[in-house]
Amino acid sequence: MNEMHPTPRTYIINCVALLALLGLTIAAAYLNLGPFNTVVAMLISLAKGGLIALFFMHLRYSKPLIWIFAGAGVFWLGIMLVLALGDYLTRGWR
Amino acid sequence: MTTATLQAEPQPVARVARTYLNERTTIASWLLTTDHKRIALLYMVSITLFFLIGGAAATLMRLELLTPQGDLVASDTYNKLFTIHGVVMVWFFLIPSIPTVLGNFLLPMMIGARDVAFPKINLASWYLFMGGGAFAVFSILSGGVDTGWTFYTPYSSTYANGHVIAMATGIFIAGFGSIATGLNFIVTTHKMRAPGMTWMKLPLFVWSLYTTSIILVLATPVLAITLALMALERAFGVGIFNPSLGGDPLLFQHLFWFYSHPAVYIMILPGMGVVSELITCFARKKIFGYQFVAAASVAIAVLGFLVWGHHMFVSSQSIYAGMIFSVLSFMVAIPSAIKVFNWTATLYKGSISFHTPMLYALGFIGLFTIGGLTGLFLASLAVDVHVHDTYFVIAHFHYIMVGGMVMAYLGALHFWWPKITGRMYPEWLAKLAALSIFAGFNLTFFPQFILGYLGMPRRYHVYAPEFQVLNVLSTAGASILALGYFLPLGYLLWSWKYGKIAGPNPWRATGLEWTTPSPPPKDNFDTTPIVTEGPYEYDPRATEAELRAAHA
Numbered sequence: 001m002n003e004m005h006p007t008p009r010t011y012i013i014n015c016v017a018l019l020a021l022l023g024l025t026i027a028a029a030y031l032n033l034g035p036f037n038t039v040v041a042m043l044i045s046l047a048k049g050g051l052i053a054l055f056f057m058h059l060r061y062s063k064p065l066i067w068i069f070a071g072a073g074v075f076w077l078g079i080m081l082v083l084a085l086g087d088y089l090t091r092g093w094r
Numbered sequence: 095m096t097t098a099t100l101q102a103e104p105q106p107v108a109r110v111a112r113t114y115l116n117e118r119t120t121i122a123s124w125l126l127t128t129d130h131k132r133i134a135l136l137y138m139v140s141i142t143l144f145f146l147i148g149g150a151a152a153t154l155m156r157l158e159l160l161t162p163q164g165d166l167v168a169s170d171t172y173n174k175l176f177t178i179h180g181v182v183m184v185w186f187f188l189i190p191s192i193p194t195v196l197g198n199f200l201l202p203m204m205i206g207a208r209d210v211a212f213p214k215i216n217l218a219s220w221y222l223f224m225g226g227g228a229f230a231v232f233s234i235l236s237g238g239v240d241t242g243w244t245f246y247t248p249y250s251s252t253y254a255n256g257h258v259i260a261m262a263t264g265i266f267i268a269g270f271g272s273i274a275t276g277l278n279f280i281v282t283t284h285k286m287r288a289p290g291m292t293w294m295k296l297p298l299f300v301w302s303l304y305t306t307s308i309i310l311v312l313a314t315p316v317l318a319i320t321l322a323l324m325a326l327e328r329a330f331g332v333g334i335f336n337p338s339l340g341g342d343p344l345l346f347q348h349l350f351w352f353y354s355h356p357a358v359y360i361m362i363l364p365g366m367g368v369v370s371e372l373i374t375c376f377a378r379k380k381i382f383g384y385q386f387v388a389a390a391s392v393a394i395a396v397l398g399f400l401v402w403g404h405h406m407f408v409s410s411q412s413i414y415a416g417m418i419f420s421v422l423s424f425m426v427a428i429p430s431a432i433k434v435f436n437w438t439a440t441l442y443k444g445s446i447s448f449h450t451p452m453l454y455a456l457g458f459i460g461l462f463t464i465g466g467l468t469g470l471f472l473a474s475l476a477v478d479v480h481v482h483d484t485y486f487v488i489a490h491f492h493y494i495m496v497g498g499m500v501m502a503y504l505g506a507l508h509f510w511w512p513k514i515t516g517r518m519y520p521e522w523l524a525k526l527a528a529l530s531i532f533a534g535f536n537l538t539f540f541p542q543f544i545l546g547y548l549g550m551p552r553r554y555h556v557y558a559p560e561f562q563v564l565n566v567l568s569t570a571g572a573s574i575l576a577l578g579y580f581l582p583l584g585y586l587l588w589s590w591k592y593g594k595i596a597g598p599n600p601w602r603a604t605g606l607e608w609t610t611p612s613p614p615p616k617d618n619f620d621t622t623p624i625v626t627e628g629p630y631e632y633d634p635r636a637t638e639a640e641l642r643a644a645h646a
Contacts, residue, residue, distance in 0.1 A: 065284075072308075072312070073312065076312045076399065079399055079400065080316065080348075080349075080352050083400065083402075083403065083415070083418070083419075084345075084348045084352075086412070086414070086415045086418055087344070087348065087403065087406075087411050087412045087415035088412075089412075090412040090414040090415060091411075091412040093412070093414060
C-alpha cells in the first residue's frame with residue numbers, strides 16, 4: 001500500500017460533498033422527471049459510492065491489485081444486475 | 095516439498111514440550127486466543143453443537159415420515175423442524191465447516207506462515223459467528239420459524255408467525271463472520287506465503303480455500319442486504335417484495351439465490367480441495383493435471399455466480415432468462431467433471447491404500463458425481479417442471495452437501511486429526527463408521543430420488559400411502575447414518591487422550607504442515623520454510639517397492 005493517506009481536510013471536504021449529494025437526492029425526488037428520476041438518483045448514488053471508495057476506502061492511494069479486487073466487486077454487481085434484468089426485461093416477450 | 099527432511103516413518107516420539115494446546119490452558123487463553131489453530135478448534139466445537147441441533151430436527155422429521163399420517167408432530171411443528179434443520183445446517187454447519195475449522199488450522203501451515211494475516215479479525219469472526227448463532231438459537235427456543243431456510247417473500251415478510259427477524263438477524267451477523275474469514279484467507283494467501291511458495295506450488299486445498307473466500311466476500315453481502323430488506327418490509331411495511339405494497343416477490347428470489355447458489359460452492363469447493371489432498375497421499379501419486387484442477391476451482395467459483403435462476407424456473411421468471419440460466423447451469427458441469435476425471439486419473443497406477451480418509455475421499459467422488467449429474471436433470475427446463483419442489487431436489491442436494499461435503503469434512507478431520515491432536519484415531523472403528531455413513535447415506539437419500547420422481551412434494555409431513563415403503567427405507571437409512579456420525583464423535587474424543595502417538599507425519603504425506611511436530615508449536619515453524627518443490631511429490635513405484643520388501 002502506498003504511504004500516502006488522505007488528510008483530515010480531504011475527509012471533511014468529502015463529508016461535505018456527500019451531504020450535499022444527499023441534499024441533491026432529496027431535491028431530485030421532488031422533481032417530476034418521469035423515468036429519468038431513477039436515472040438521476042442512480043447517477044447521484046454512483047457519485048457518492050465513488051467518493052467513498054476513492055477516499056474513505058483509500059482506493060485512490062492503493063496499488064493496482066486492490067483496484068482489481070474493487071473492480072471485481074463492481075463487476076459482480078454488474079452480473080447480478082444484468083442477469084436479473086434478463087428476467088425483468090424479457091417477461092413480456094412472446 | 096521443502097528443504098526440510100520429511101519424517102520417513104511414524105515414530106512414537108515423546109510429545110513436544112510446548113504445543114499450541116498446552117502453551118496456556120486457562121479458559122480465557124482459549125476465548126481470547128488469536129492463534130489460528132485454537133480458533134479452528136473453537137469453530138470445531140461450535141459447529142459440532144450446531145450439527146447436533148440440525149441433526150435432532152432431521153431425526154424428528156424422519157421419524158414423522160415413517161407413517162403417511164401426521165401422527166408425531168403437527169404440520170406447523172413440522173414446518174418449524176425443516177426450517178431449523180435447513181437454517182442451522184446451511185449457515186451454522188456446512189458453510190463454516192471446512193473453511194473455518196480445517197482452513198483456519200491448515201492454511202497458514204500449508205503456505206509456511208505463522209498465522210493468518212489478521213489474527214484478531216480471525217477471533218472476531220468466531221465471535222460474530224457465535225453471536226449470530228445465539229440469535230438463531232433464541233429464535234428456535236422462543237417458538238421457531240416456519241418459512242423454510244429460503245425465507246421466500248411475501249410469506250416471510252408479511253404472513254409468517256414466529257421470530258423471522260431474529261432468525262434473519264442471526265444469519266446476518268454470522269454472515270459478517272464469513273466475510274471477515276474470507277477476507278482474512280484472501281490476504282493470507284496473497285501476502286503470507288513462504289519464500290518459494292509460488293501460486294503453482296500451492297496445495298490444491300489452498301486454491302480451493304482461496305476461491306471459496308472470493309465467493310464468501312462477493313456473495314455474502316448480497317444475502318445480508320436481502321435479509322435486511324425482508325426485515326424492513328416485515329417490521330415497517332416498506333414495499334419491496336410484497337406485491338400488495340408495490341413490491342416484486344421474485345426480486346427476493348433473485349437476490350437470495352444470487353447468494354445462495356454460490357453458497358453451494360462455498361460448501362463444496364473446500365471439500366474438493368480436501369479430496370485432492372487425500373487422493374494424492376493415499377494413491378502416492380502427483381495430482382493429474384494440477385493446473386486444470388486449480389483452474390477448475392476458479393471456474394466453478396465464477397460460473398457459480400451465473401446460474402442462480404435455475405432455482406426459479408417455475409416461479410414465473412421469464413422463460414428466456416430460464417433458457418440462459420439453464421445453459422449456464424450446464425456449463426458448471428465442465429469444471430466439476432474436470433476435477434472428477436483428474437482424481438480418477440490420479441488413482442490410475444497409484445499405490446492405493448484404503449485408510450479411513452481415503453474411504454471418505456472415494457465416497458465423495460462417487461456421491462458428488464451422482465449429486466452433480468442429477469443437478470443436470472434439474473437444470474433442464476422441462477424436467478425441472480416435473481421434479482421441482484419434490485424429494486428429487488432434496489435427494490440431489492443432499493448428495494452434494496452430505497454425500498459430498500460432510501464426507502469431505504470427515505475425511506479431512508481423520509486425515510489431519512494426528513496433526514491437530516498428536517494422536518491417532520482407532521483405524522478399524524473409523525473404517526466401520528465410514529462404511530456406516532456411506533451405506534446409511536445411500537439408504538436414506540437414494541429412495542428420495544424415486545419418491546421425488548413419483549411426485550412426492552418436499553416440506554409435507556402427510557403423504558400418500560403408496561410412498562410409505564420408500565419413506566421407511568429412508569428413515570432406516572437415517573438411523574444407520576446417525577450411528578455413523580456418533581461413532582467418530584466418541585472415538586475421536588477418546589483418541590485425544592488415549593490414541594497412539596502419531597508423530598509429525600504418520601501418512602508420510604508431502605506438504606509443509608507435515609514438517610512441523612504434532613501437535614504443532616504455537617508459531618508453527620521454528621524457522622520460515624523455503625519451498626523448492628511442488629506439492630504432491632509422491633512416488634508410487636518407490637512405495638510399491640517398499641511394500642514388497644516389507645512383505646518379502
